[in-house]
Amino acid sequence: MRRNLNYGFLLGGMNMDEKKLINEKNIRLDGRKLGELRPIKIEAGVLNRADGSAYIEWGGNKVLAAVYGPIEAKPRHIQNPTKAIIDCRYNMAAFSVGERKRPGPGRRSIEISKVMSEALEYVVFTEKFPRAKIDVYIEVLQASAGTRCAGLTAASVALADAGIPMIDLLPACAVGKVEGQVVLDLDKEEDNFGEADIPLSVVPRTNEIVLLQMDGQLTIKEFEKCMEMGMNACKDIYELQKAALKERYAVFTEE
Numbered sequence: 001m002r003r004n005l006n007y008g009f010l011l012g013g014m015n016m017d018e019k020k021l022i023n024e025k026n027i028r029l030d031g032r033k034l035g036e037l038r039p040i041k042i043e044a045g046v047l048n049r050a051d052g053s054a055y056i057e058w059g060g061n062k063v064l065a066a067v068y069g070p071i072e073a074k075p076r077h078i079q080n081p082t083k084a085i086i087d088c089r090y091n092m093a094a095f096s097v098g099e100r101k102r103p104g105p106g107r108r109s110i111e112i113s114k115v116m117s118e119a120l121e122y123v124v125f126t127e128k129f130p131r132a133k134i135d136v137y138i139e140v141l142q143a144s145a146g147t148r149c150a151g152l153t154a155a156s157v158a159l160a161d162a163g164i165p166m167i168d169l170l171p172a173c174a175v176g177k178v179e180g181q182v183v184l185d186l187d188k189e190e191d192n193f194g195e196a197d198i199p200l201s202v203v204p205r206t207n208e209i210v211l212l213q214m215d216g217q218l219t220i221k222e223f224e225k226c227m228e229m230g231m232n233a234c235k236d237i238y239e240l241q242k243a244a245l246k247e248r249y250a251v252f253t254e255e
């Protein structure tokens, strides 16, 4: 969510015109280097009643993903006789942001749900479940920029936890431009006051891009740098996803 600098927004009691997001040593406000991710923790299988679930903490984001299904799609006229429908619902809790967010779906959450459904549909073997529906719920409990990437990362872990056959997991990460520099994984201030933000998601096994959005402006060279940085970061996030699933099933076999 980009906001105009000229509105005189304040950051930490200081005007943004005075406060730099990146210092002369290329260190960002939260101490990260330009190509560094915020700390990420993923846990699989956190909900007993869902068929699959995952919880992710990513910097200041806290997001739960839960999967129900596959179940018969109802009403019957929505059924696809050749494949399952992936119905992803992204929701931001009213208490997830500084100012109380108006509960319920809005244009933003409908858009995010749509791009997430399409990305997940690409990796799930939907043709194995004709006439079925797979519900994927993404609940953002705390938001601090990059929630769609955190949500998608958790959602694919939850689908794997539900035992749904997939080509691969789907790591996602945002990359963008802040004060003229290409940076990885924008935080809240960078998202608000930066020049560009590109959430992307990659199928690690094939390097196919299944989610790519862009807010802001970049030169072709900057865009290429963003893609390289973002795709490399997705590989690191992929390792965390696999580790979360391995840990879940190590516990499961001990039980």
Ligand code: ADP
Residues within 6 Å of the ligand: 001, 002, 097, 098, 099, 101, 102, 108, 143, 144, 145, 146, 147, 148, 149, 188, 191, 199
């Ligand atoms: P993403 O969370 O995927 O980066 P946006 O770029 O649309 O999606 O949003 C960036 C951030 O702006 C969110 O993570 C959240 O912290 C904040 N935000 C989004 N919608 C609202 C809202 N309705 N009220 C307050 N803050 C919001």
